[in-house]
Amino acid sequence: MSDDKGKKKTLSTSGRKTLQLKPSTAAPARGSGGVVVQRKKKLVLKPGETAAPAAETSKAAPVVRKEAKKAAKPAAETPSTADLTLTDSEREARLKALDLAKKASEQKAREEAEAAKKRAVLEAARAKEAEEAKKAEAAKPAPKATEKSKAEADAEEQEKEKKRQAELELKRKKEEEARKKAEEEEKQAAAKPVLKPAAKPAEAEQEAARPALKPSRGRGDQRRRSGKMTVNQALTGGDETRQRSLASLKRAQAKHKRTLGPAKPAQKVYREVTVPDFITVQELANRMTEKGSDIIKALMKMGVMATINQTIDQDTAELIVEEFGHTIKRVSESDVELELTGPEDKEEDLKSRAPVVTVMGHVDHGKTSILDALRKTDVAAGEAGGITQHIGAYQVQMPGGERITFLDTPGHAAFSAMRSRGAQVTDIVILVVAADDSIMPQTIEAISHAKAAEVPIIVAINKCDKPEANPTKVRQDLLQHEVFVEEMGGDVLDVEVSAKQGTNLDKLEEAILLQAELLDLKANPDRAAEGIVVEAKLDKGRGPVATVLVNRGTLKVGDIFVAGSEWGRVRALVNDKGQQIQSAGPSVPVEILGLNGTPEAGDEVVVVENEARARDVTDFRIRQKKEKQSTMPKASLEAMFSKLAEKEVASVPVLIKADVQGSVEAITGALENLSTEEVTARILHSAVGGISETDVQLAAASEAPILAFNVRASRKAADLAQQEGVEIRYYSVIYDLVDDMKAVMSGMLAPELRENIIGTAEILEVFSAGKAGKAAGCLVIDGVMKRGAKARLLRDDIVVYEGDLGSLRRFKDDVKEVKAGTECGMNFENYNDLKKGDVIECYEVEEISREL
Numbered sequence: 001m002s003d004d005k006g007k008k009k010t011l012s013t014s015g016r017k018t019l020q021l022k023p024s025t026a027a028p029a030r031g032s033g034g035v036v037v038q039r040k041k042k043l044v045l046k047p048g049e050t051a052a053p054a055a056e057t058s059k060a061a062p063v064v065r066k067e068a069k070k071a072a073k074p075a076a077e078t079p080s081t082a083d084l085t086l087t088d089s090e091r092e093a094r095l096k097a098l099d100l101a102k103k104a105s106e107q108k109a110r111e112e113a114e115a116a117k118k119r120a121v122l123e124a125a126r127a128k129e130a131e132e133a134k135k136a137e138a139a140k141p142a143p144k145a146t147e148k149s150k151a152e153a154d155a156e157e158q159e160k161e162k163k164r165q166a167e168l169e170l171k172r173k174k175e176e177e178a179r180k181k182a183e184e185e186e187k188q189a190a191a192k193p194v195l196k197p198a199a200k201p202a203e204a205e206q207e208a209a210r211p212a213l214k215p216s217r218g219r220g221d222q223r224r225r226s227g228k229m230t231v232n233q234a235l236t237g238g239d240e241t242r243q244r245s246l247a248s249l250k251r252a253q254a255k256h257k258r259t260l261g262p263a264k265p266a267q268k269v270y271r272e273v274t275v276p277d278f279i280t281v282q283e284l285a286n287r288m289t290e291k292g293s294d295i296i297k298a299l300m301k302m303g304v305m306a307t308i309n310q311t312i313d314q315d316t317a318e319l320i321v322e323e324f325g326h327t328i329k330r331v332s333e334s335d336v337e338l339e340l341t342g343p344e345d346k347e348e349d350l351k352s353r354a355p356v357v358t359v360m361g362h363v364d365h366g367k368t369s370i371l372d373a374l375r376k377t378d379v380a381a382g383e384a385g386g387i388t389q390h391i392g393a394y395q396v397q398m399p400g401g402e403r404i405t406f407l408d409t410p411g412h413a414a415f416s417a418m419r420s421r422g423a424q425v426t427d428i429v430i431l432v433v434a435a436d437d438s439i440m441p442q443t444i445e446a447i448s449h450a451k452a453a454e455v456p457i458i459v460a461i462n463k464c465d466k467p468e469a470n471p472t473k474v475r476q477d478l479l480q481h482e483v484f485v486e487e488m489g490g491d492v493l494d495v496e497v498s499a500k501q502g503t504n505l506d507k508l509e510e511a512i513l514l515q516a517e518l519l520d521l522k523a524n525p526d527r528a529a530e531g532i533v534v535e536a537k538l539d540k541g542r543g544p545v546a547t548v549l550v551n552r553g554t555l556k557v558g559d560i561f562v563a564g565s566e567w568g569r570v571r572a573l574v575n576d577k578g579q580q581i582q583s584a585g586p587s588v589p590v591e592i593l594g595l596n597g598t599p600e601a602g603d604e605v606v607v608v609e610n611e612a613r614a615r616d617v618t619d620f621r622i623r624q625k626k627e628k629q630s631t632m633p634k635a636s637l638e639a640m641f642s643k644l645a646e647k648e649v650a651s652v653p654v655l656i657k658a659d660v661q662g663s664v665e666a667i668t669g670a671l672e673n674l675s676t677e678e679v680t681a682r683i684l685h686s687a688v689g690g691i692s693e694t695d696v697q698l699a700a701a702s703e704a705p706i707l708a709f710n711v712r713a714s715r716k717a718a719d720l721a722q723q724e725g726v727e728i729r730y731y732s733v734i735y736d737l738v739d740d741m742k743a744v745m746s747g748m749l750a751p752e753l754r755e756n757i758i759g760t761a762e763i764l765e766v767f768s769a770g771k772a773g774k775a776a777g778c779l780v781i782d783g784v785m786k787r788g789a790k791a792r793l794l795r796d797d798i799v800v801y802e803g804d805l806g807s808l809r810r811f812k813d814d815v816k817e818v819k820a821g822t823e824c825g826m827n828f829e830n831y832n833d834l835k836k837g838d839v840i841e842c843y844e845v846e847e848i849s850r851e852l
Contacts (some may be wrong), residue, residue, distance in 0.1 A: 037406070068470065074135070081726060175258075236786040265718055274329045275317045282308050288326055298323055333623070336616045340562075344526040345552065353523045354395065354403040354423065355516035356549065358455075360446035361432030366462040369499035370432055374406060376502075393534050393549055393589030394576035402513055405587045408547065408783070425532045425549060428515050430508075431459050431483075435469035439477040455520070458511050459485055459494040465501050501549055523586035528607040529553035532588065533563055536598050539781065540821045544568075544595040548605050555607065556583045560614050564603030565621040567614035569594035651679065652745055653704035656686035656697060661708050663734070664688060668739045679748040683739060691728065693717050700724035706735060742851075751847040759783035759842040761824070765782050766834045773832040775807075775825050778840060783841045785824065786817045796840040803828050805842065 026710055094794055113298055273287045277661070281299070285292040291309050299306045299413045306312060312320075314330060321328045346560050361367045374396055393407045407426055429450040450457050459478065475485050475494065484490020491513045497504040515757045531550040539545045546563060548555070555561075571594035573581050584590040593606075658664040665684050672679035684702055691706060691713035697720070699706050705727040706713075713721065714729055731737040752792070761778035769775035778785075787808040793801040806829040808815055810822070818824040826840065 050598070055250050057307050067486060160279055163474070167535070169794060170400060182738065203378055227839050263691050266425065268327050270327070272329050273321050274323065274331055275314055275321065276331050277314050277333055278311050279307055279310050279314075279317055280309055284312070284320065288324055290324055294324075295320060301745075325723050329556070333620050336613070336620050340608070340617065341530060349524045350522035350524065351383035351525060353521050353585075354405050355427045355512060355519070355521055356405045356407055356587055357406045357424040357428045357430055359430045359432060360449065361430075361460075362437070362440040362442040363435070365432050365437060365440070365443070366499045367432045368503075370430070370462060370497065371406065371459060371510075373499045373502055373505055393586065396509075398509060398513070403587075404509065405513055405549070405589060406515075407589070418594050425520055425534075425551075426453070426455055427519060428512060429455050430512075431456050432462055433459060433474050434463045434467050435461050435471050435474055435480075436463055438474050439481070444481060447483060451482075457492055458482060458508070458515060459483065459492060461494060461496045462499055464496045465503070466496040466851050471496050497810075505614075521587075523552040525554050525585045527551075527553040529555035529559065529561070529584075529605070530607070531555065531605040533599050533601055533603045533605060535601055536603075538598050539821050540779070542593055543635055544598040546592050546599055547589060548597060550584050550586055552586050553607065554583050554585050555592075555695045560605045560609075561592075561605055561607045562614050563595065563605045565600040565618050565625060566595050566597040566599045566603075567608075567611075567618045568592075569611075625807070634702050651682040652741070652748065653682045653702050654741070655684050655685050655704055655706045655767050657691050657695065657706065657708050658688060659710040661688055667709060667737060670684060671741055674742055678750065679745045681745060690714060691717050691721075693720050696720045696726055699726045705729060707731065708736065708742075709734065710823055732815055747849065748852045749850040751849050754846045754848050755843045756846055757783065757841055757843045758789065759785040759820070761785055761826070761842070762839065763834060763836055763838045764835055765825070769827060773827065774834050775827040776834045776840070777823065777825050778820050780820050782820050783842070784817050784819050785826065785840075787815070789842050789844060791828070791840055791842045793831075793834070794841060795837075799840070800833070801828065801831050803831060805829075 073466045074439075160577040206223050215297050225418070235443060241806050243686075269289070271288065275284070275287075282292055285295045287297075296306060296308065299312070299316075302316075302319065304312070304316060318328045318330070357485075359367050359371055375394065393405065394830070395403050395665055397403050429446070431443070431450070433439065447457070459474075461474050463469055464471060475488055479488060483492055485492045485494040487494065493515065495504055496509055497509055499505075524656075530552050531548045534547045536544065536546040544566070548563075553605050555570065555573065557570050557573055560569065561570065570592055573584055574591040574594075575581050575584070576589055576594070581590070652772050656664060656667055658667060666685060668686055671683065675681055683703055684704055685698060690711050691708055693714075693716055695706060696717050699721075708728060709728050710732055712730070718728075729737075729740070759780060760782045761780045765777040766774055767777065783803070785808060787805055789805060789807050791803065806827045807825075808818060809825045810818055815824070825833075
């Protein structure tokens with residue numbers, strides 16, 4: 001079997017490798033021609049490899065002797081004894097193995113050739129596609145430039161070329177001048193004779209013996225000492241180029257600047273400076289791009305001593321801005337609310353919307369029954385198998401497809417707040433009047449609210465199914481309050497209904513739709529949403545939740561909005577059926593989740609563009625509220641202490657001494673004007689002249705102060721007053737005297753008692769508490785409940801009991817206070833009539849001093 005893979009694989013004596021003898025087994029050739037057989041391992045070719053030539057294989061075999069090499073030559077001609085020992089089966093097996101290997105290698109070569117062919121075809125197709133895409137792109141008609149743009153481009157190119165030629169000419173002239181100057185300097189240096197004394201003979205011999213000096217480096221000498229060896233020099237081995245040092249570059253830059261001439265001063269830029277109501281000196285300097293020290297110097301010239309962080313007002317800032325040549329733009333903090341609600345809608349953008357109806361009336365006249373009856377007529381609710389009211393506002397769909405939004409405002413609290421802000425929340429008011437009870441005080445209040453808001457009224461005469469019902473009397477009583485129904489010759493619609501029997505509710509709905517058609521209610525849904533907070537609460541699991549009625553626009557999930565002094569991002573919208581929705585259009589009531597605080601009922605809701613605007617608006621409103629509270633009149637501390645010290649005194653005794661009688665009479669008249677039925681100024685003595693010892697003794701006996709106007713006490717009188725503890729007050733202005741007396745007399749007034757409700761809790765469950773009687777498990781709705789504070793129990797908005805909280809617990813632990821949104825247990829001292837659903841109000845009584 002041959003090991004030469006480059007040749008034909010044949011089994012023959014000539015094809016086998018010549019056997020060689022090892023040195024240790026070499027023996028003289030005998031007649032039998034004995035040899036030592038050396039076995040070789042089979043070489044397996046990898047794809048892409050070629051067989052090694054036979055010469056290399058023969059070279060790799062170690063030759064022991066030349067005689068063995070000579071002896072191998074005849075072996076190639078005649079078969080050796082070892083080859084003849086192979087059987088036929090072995091030869092056939094070897095032939096088969098060689099054929100199989102050959103076929104496998106040929107198959108593999110064919111597969112590789114096919115794969116290469118496929119890749120070549122694929123690459124050619126891709127190249128063809130790319131070429132076609134390029135041709136198509138090139139074939140597209142390029143946008144034709146106008147003749148004007150071409151002319152402008154050519155002119156610009158010519159201008160650039162002229163500029164470049166001028167720069168090159170200038171540079172060439174400068175180089176020519178520098179070259180001429182250098183040549184002149186060299187000529188002058190060569191023309192000067194070198195004066196040297198005659199050398200002595202010995203010195204001449206030494207001079208001749210010295211080696212010749214190297215020529216000095218001239219201007220154009222390229223043999224200057226170069227800097228550090230660079231990579232380029234190391235690779236090329238040449239030193240014809242030299243790296244310039246940093247100092248050389250700096251000198252070149254300085255020379256270039258000198259050639260350009262002196263630097264021109266920068267031209268000052270004048271700006272429009274925005275200045276708010278108050279601004280710091282540093283911020284003003286930054287906006288004007290001036291130095292802070294210059295601003296401080298200008299303020300000093302104006303007589304204002306200010307530091308860099310001190311705040312100045314808008315007028316002072318305006319003087320500074322104008323002095324530096326800038327123009328001022330005055331802005332105010334209230335400007336953040338400008339254009340908050342957006343422009344008015346165009347007529348073509350308006351679309352019809354559902355009417356918003358508020359049901360008002362006396363609590364016992366069936367207002368809640370009518371709301372429940374109207375809710376049952378909802379078509380969608382009937383299909384869904386019932387409806388659960390989640391919020392205080394909901395929509396009802398009529399059989400004809402029309403929609404009506406009903407608004408429930410218990411106690412008219414939200415309605416009053418809306419009316420005070422001038423917000424037109426409701427479109428129609430349904431005035432519920434019981435046919436058997438006629439007009440009641442709360443009915444009159446509802447009429448006043450509706451008239452103040454200029455909203456049309458529809459009278460619903462309820463309880464007409466009772467035998468004692470008298471609708472005619474109701475209509476007559478309404479005339480006294482200027483409500484004229486149609487039967488009485490007026491224009492107010494009235495409907496006789498029975499919420500219990502469900503009669504004539506369809507007529508009531510028809511009257512609502514008729515009134516809405518007359519009003520022609522429209523709104524623009526394609527804009528940022530605006531609405532009104534109907535009610536707001538702090539939910540334990542969801543946080544602050546506000547019920548909002550959208551007036552115009554569409555409120556969407558993710559919108560950033562402002563509600564009064566609170567803001568937030570809409571995390572979820574829940575409709576009146578408890579379903580989460582993605583948007584709410586005009587006249588749609590929804591619950592909003594995502595507020596950072598609880599707004600007030602009646603607050604306006606406006607969608608803004610970003611969080612920064614929302615924060616600015618709410619911060620301004622919070623500051624406004626704090627300033628309003630701080631400007632409220634406060635009681636004088638001195639007057640309060642005086643009142644506490646003199647609770648029984650109802651009059652203020654004083655002695656008056658003045659310089660002239662006119663002053664005495666003026667002071668006496670002013671004090672008499674201050675006197676009221678509760679407190680008076682009792683003048684013990686009034687006279688003209690200085691303060692004597694007798695005056696001091698009278699004041700000491702009456703425990704009264706001495707009021708001295710433009711007079712002084714003698715030395716003895718002053719000493720006596722100090723011994724007796726009599727207060728002498730000196731005045732030169734009569735108004736100061738009157739103000740002090742007013743403060744003292746105000747302290748004598750009985751304080752005003754004011755209740756501050758600090759917390760509200762609802763009773764969820766009542767359970768026995770052993771000896772303590774009954775305890776209530778409550779949820780704190782608003783504020784804080786404090787142990788030991790005064791509290792009252794409300795049942796159906798009626799005060800049932802007032803007293804002190806006995807105990808306050810949370811998870812069996814006594815606590816001092818419990819905040820809103822948490823549950824607690826509490827009970828009253830000596831009172832056990834507690835029921836589920838009752839409300840407990842916790843309050844503090846504050847004594848406020850009164851002023852004259």
